[in-house]
Amino acid sequence: MNNMETEGAIHYDPAIDNSVDDINAYLEGTDRSLYNFRDESTDYYKVDSGLTRDIVDKISEEKHDPEWMHEFRLKCLDIYNNLNVPQWGPPIDGLNMDNIVTYVRPNTDMKASWDQVPEEIKSAFDKLGIPQAEHEFLAGVGAQYDSELVYHNLQESVAKMGVVYSDMESALNGPYKDMVKEYFMHLVPPTDHKFAALHGAVWSGGSFVYIPKGVKVEVPLQSYFRLNAKGAGQFEHTLIIVDEGADLHFIEGCSAPKWNVANLHAGCVELYVKKNARLRYSTIENWAKNMYNLNTKRAIVEEGGRMEWVSGSFGSHVSYLYPTTILKGDKSSCEYTGITFSGKGQDLDTGCRMVHMGKRSSSLITAKSLAKDGGINTFRSEIKVLPEAEASKSSVDCQSLMLDDISRSDTIPEIDVRVDNCDIGHEAKIGRISDEAVFYLMSRGIPENEAKAMIVSGFANPISKELPLEYAAEMNNLIKLEMEGSMI
Amino acid sequence: MMTDTRSLNVNILPCPTWNKLSVNRATVDISSFSKEKEKPQFTLNNLGPVRRTKIRAVEAEKYADSLSDGIRREAYIAGKRAIYQEQHFQTGLGRELTDFLLENVDEAEIYTVPEAAEVYAPVILKWEFGKTGHSASMQVIHALKDSHSTFLIFTKSEKEASGELMMETKVILEEGATVNLIKVNLLGDGITVLNDTGALLRDNATFNFTQMVLGGNKNYVGCFADQCGDNTIFNINAGYLVNKDHLLDINYHGAMRGKNSDAKIFVKGSLSDSARKVFRGTIDFRKGSKGSKGDEQEDVLLLTPGVINKTVPVILTEEEDVDGRHGATVGNLLPDMLYYLGTRGIDSKAAEMLITRGRLLSIANTIPDDETVNFINLFIREAFEVNECF
Numbered sequence: 001m002n003n004m005e006t007e008g009a010i011h012y013d014p015a016i017d018n019s020v021d022d023i024n025a026y027l028e029g030t031d032r033s034l035y036n037f038r039d040e041s042t043d044y045y046k047v048d049s050g051l052t053r054d055i056v057d058k059i060s061e062e063k064h065d066p067e068w069m070h071e072f073r074l075k076c077l078d079i080y081n082n083l084n085v086p087q088w089g090p091p092i093d094g095l096n097m098d099n100i101v102t103y104v105r106p107n108t109d110m111k112a113s114w115d116q117v118p119e120e121i122k123s124a125f126d127k128l129g130i131p132q133a134e135h136e137f138l139a140g141v142g143a144q145y146d147s148e149l150v151y152h153n154l155q156e157s158v159a160k161m162g163v164v165y166s167d168m169e170s171a172l173n174g175p176y177k178d179m180v181k182e183y184f185m186h187l188v189p190p191t192d193h194k195f196a197a198l199h200g201a202v203w204s205g206g207s208f209v210y211i212p213k214g215v216k217v218e219v220p221l222q223s224y225f226r227l228n229a230k231g232a233g234q235f236e237h238t239l240i241i242v243d244e245g246a247d248l249h250f251i252e253g254c255s256a257p258k259w260n261v262a263n264l265h266a267g268c269v270e271l272y273v274k275k276n277a278r279l280r281y282s283t284i285e286n287w288a289k290n291m292y293n294l295n296t297k298r299a300i301v302e303e304g305g306r307m308e309w310v311s312g313s314f315g316s317h318v319s320y321l322y323p324t325t326i327l328k329g330d331k332s333s334c335e336y337t338g339i340t341f342s343g344k345g346q347d348l349d350t351g352c353r354m355v356h357m358g359k360r361s362s363s364l365i366t367a368k369s370l371a372k373d374g375g376i377n378t379f380r381s382e383i384k385v386l387p388e389a390e391a392s393k394s395s396v397d398c399q400s401l402m403l404d405d406i407s408r409s410d411t412i413p414e415i416d417v418r419v420d421n422c423d424i425g426h427e428a429k430i431g432r433i434s435d436e437a438v439f440y441l442m443s444r445g446i447p448e449n450e451a452k453a454m455i456v457s458g459f460a461n462p463i464s465k466e467l468p469l470e471y472a473a474e475m476n477n478l479i480k481l482e483m484e485g486s487m488i
Numbered sequence: 489m490m491t492d493t494r495s496l497n498v499n500i501l502p503c504p505t506w507n508k509l510s511v512n513r514a515t516v517d518i519s520s521f522s523k524e525k526e527k528p529q530f531t532l533n534n535l536g537p538v539r540r541t542k543i544r545a546v547e548a549e550k551y552a553d554s555l556s557d558g559i560r561r562e563a564y565i566a567g568k569r570a571i572y573q574e575q576h577f578q579t580g581l582g583r584e585l586t587d588f589l590l591e592n593v594d595e596a597e598i599y600t601v602p603e604a605a606e607v608y609a610p611v612i613l614k615w616e617f618g619k620t621g622h623s624a625s626m627q628v629i630h631a632l633k634d635s636h637s638t639f640l641i642f643t644k645s646e647k648e649a650s651g652e653l654m655m656e657t658k659v660i661l662e663e664g665a666t667v668n669l670i671k672v673n674l675l676g677d678g679i680t681v682l683n684d685t686g687a688l689l690r691d692n693a694t695f696n697f698t699q700m701v702l703g704g705n706k707n708y709v710g711c712f713a714d715q716c717g718d719n720t721i722f723n724i725n726a727g728y729l730v731n732k733d734h735l736l737d738i739n740y741h742g743a744m745r746g747k748n749s750d751a752k753i754f755v756k757g758s759l760s761d762s763a764r765k766v767f768r769g770t771i772d773f774r775k776g777s778k779g780s781k782g783d784e785q786e787d788v789l790l791l792t793p794g795v796i797n798k799t800v801p802v803i804l805t806e807e808e809d810v811d812g813r814h815g816a817t818v819g820n821l822l823p824d825m826l827y828y829l830g831t832r833g834i835d836s837k838a839a840e841m842l843i844t845r846g847r848l849l850s851i852a853n854t855i856p857d858d859e860t861v862n863f864i865n866l867f868i869r870e871a872f873e874v875n876e877c878f
Contacts, residue, residue, distance in 0.1 A: 087504065088504035088505060088506055088507060380505070380506065382506065382508065382509065384509070387793065387794075400805070402805060402807075402808040402810075403808070404808055405778070405807055405808035405809070407806075407808070408804075408805060408806045409805045410503070410802070410803060410804045410805060411802065411803045411814075412503065412505055412800070412802050413800070413801060413802075414505055414506075414508075414509050414511060414798070414799070414800050415797075415798065415799040415800075415816060415818065416509045416796070416797070416798045417788075417790065417795075417796075417797040417798075417818050418794075418795070418796050418797075419790075419793060420790035420791065420792055420793045420794075420795060420820045421790075421793075421820050422790075422818065422819070422820070423818075423819050424816070424817065424818035424819070425815070425816070425817050425818075426799075426801065426814070426815060426816040426817075427813070427814070427815045428801070428803060428812075428813060428814050428815075429811075429812070429813045430773075430803050430805045430810065430811075430812040430813070431810065431811045431812070432808045432809055432810070
């Protein structure tokens with residue numbers, strides 16, 4: 001039975017200009033429950049809750065793992081059992097692994113046509129606008145429902161260029177199995193932290209992307225992750241290799257309905273950016289507010305390569321999210337642009353890490369955050385410049401906006417420099433909406449509520465302008481929804 | 489001979505970092521500390537109207553505690569488990585040093601600045617080490633209502649001196665009081681220093697803290713200001729020069745609890761050879777600090793490869809109507825600048841000294857004691873082994 005609580009998807013017009021006003025105008029009439037619909041009928045198969053060797057064996061069997069992967073999962077389980085929960089982040093006492101179902105397979109296998117996807121699942125993605133977005137501006141789409149991909153497709157013209165975009169399971173057993181074995185969880189080893197080990201033990205779903213040398217994919221690929229099942233975890237693995245001189249924009253979206261029990265997301269993203277290649281990885285995260293989002297993302301960039309992170313964090317009860325970039329090659333570079341919006345009951349601990357190893361490597365961090373209704377925002381960053389990273393540059397700009405006096409906003413940046421000829425700058429600012437700015441707008445006939453909303457949209461604009469229009473619109477929609485009721 | 493095999497955890501951040509850089513706290517090995525070493529020579533000048541009372545250290549501690557309502561213990565800061573130590577009258581280095589000093593210091597001094605007194609000539613407390621020495625001391629400065637005073641705490645030694653200096657200074661500023669506290673370290677290459685400061689500011693009080701750390705082998709310095717009153721001002725101006733294989737570990741923290749308060753932490757310095765430095769600075773807007781402002785800036789000059797420079801500029805905010813900012817710049821001498829100076833006959837060593845001295849003297853020149861400023865100038869020149877024409 002579909003427990004659908006809302007109708008009303010956003011209908012985008014790609015011709016519209018990507019400006020704040022236009023986007024906001026576009027979003028008139030949107031609804032908070034847009035992301036909060038549930039389907040309680042699709043959990044066709046699930047393992048028992050908790051984490052035991054039997055469960056890991058069962059997942060491995062269900063997924064037809066090669067032997068090395070099965071052994072790897074068991075090794076990860078061992079590591080998981082021997083590592084402690086991190087003590088530096090927001091409390092995760094409400095997360096009890098004994099209650100988490102680590103594998104839920106929906107009632108379908110993966111399809112290459114939306115028409116073949118079961119109606120109740122297709123309906124969910126329809127509401128999220130995924131098929132429409134694919135039709136209008138994406139080169140390929142992977143759609144995951146709970147633990148498995150239900151839809152995967154790549155435009156024929158892009159496939160002819162040699163681009164590989166498949167689900168992880170197919171990659172693991174297909175022509176690229178050696179490449180998967182070579183790269184899988186090498187950048188994020190299971191010893192990295194407890195939830196990386198958990199991921200290694202129970203991962204399922206996710207995407208494998210390989211962009212051959214010199215191939216520039218003009219339109220983005222997208223994976224969308226929908227976690228529907230109550231009390232479940234999602235552990236998708238994304239592995240992207242952009243070979244020398246290649247170029248890709250990859251978009252990741254995620255959402256879930258709200259349940260009255262804890263859900264867990266412990267995905268893992270490993271990105272390899274080869275010599276002179278470029279990868280942009282954009283994420284709009286809108287998990288439900290019962291979600292523990294303990295996600296790990298890491299990129300390694302070789303000589304002359306460029307990594308770009310664009311990140312919007314809106315959902316989750318608790319988030320630990322710090323995309324890390326290892327600037328290994330000379331003249332490699334990275335830009336991180338992120339926004340975090342925390343509201344009632346949310347403790348979002350986000351930020352990024354940059355490790356400079358290559359000479360003349362450079363990094364630029366622009367982070368913004370908003371806190372309201374008792375939400376807690378923490379921005380963490382780490383800039384590490386190793387002795388060999390001569391003549392490197394890094395700049396961090398962090399701005400936080402407090403929307404009331406019951407919220408918290410903190411910045412905890414760290415800088416570690418071990419070479420003399422480098423140029424490192426860091427700036428951070430925390431404040432509230434300026435009375436003068438509100439007064440100015442009100443003196444021009446704009447009501448106070450709208451004036452404040454305009455200021456918040458303007459604050460977020462440097463992030464939204466980095467996104468494709470449709471995602472900028474989604475992000476502004478999320479900001480609009482978060483702002484509802486906060487200004488009287 | 490009294491030795492201690494313990495170590496002390498000091499300079500603890502209020503909230504944990506990932507600790508990948510090991511900056512959540514510093515651990516000091518105190519096993520070689522010995523009371524049997526020679527005591528440095530202590531002199532006190534310009535006491536003026538300030539009243540000095542010698543008192544048992546534990547009594548001095550009780551006296552300071554009795555004037556503080558204590559900062560509430562928080563289980564969580566920034567949503568995370570708080571890690572700082574519980575300490576009624578909070579200081580930068582923290583409780584473990586206080587406990588250690590209480591065990592090892594017999595007498596402390598209380599300096600009371602009379603109400604409305606205006607003491608412009610600095611009260612000078614000087615410790616001068618010989619070849620080796622052990623010093624442990626505790627001071628309480630109690631500045632009564634509307635008083636104005638300056639205290640200069642000056643420590644120096646021969647270049648090769650060894651030993652340890654431990655010091656805790658607690659400053660209580662009553663309503664409208666102003667205290668300028670200056671701490672200067674020109675100690676030798678073998679001295680370990682734990683130099684701690686805590687301050688409590690009532691309404692309209694101003695605490696200006698200047699710290700120059702130029703000598704010593706391992707330096708652990710800290711200052712915590714409890715800005716419990718409204719309209720308080722807390723300024724830190726600190727300069728450092730760390731060379732050879734020396735270590736400097738800093739923890740400065742301004743906790744604003746009253747309305748319309750101001751905290752500024754400005755730190756600048758130079759690192760060379762295989763020097764290591766950790767700077768922790770926290771601007772902390774607590775509940776009730778509406779209308780307050782905080783600013784922390786660090787400017788680091790790296791003179792040679794091989795240095796390790798760690799900076800953690802934290803801002804904690806649980807109040808809406810505040811303005812907090814921080815900035816950090818880390819860089820080296822520009823080749824263009826070195827070339828220009830080279831064309832004027834100034835070699836790179838002299839150029840490094842000139843630039844470093846310029847930065848440090850911008851702080852030192854605010855010290856109202858010419859002799860101390862001259863000592864600082866000389867110390868910097870000797871550190872770079874540059875001849876007298878500069």
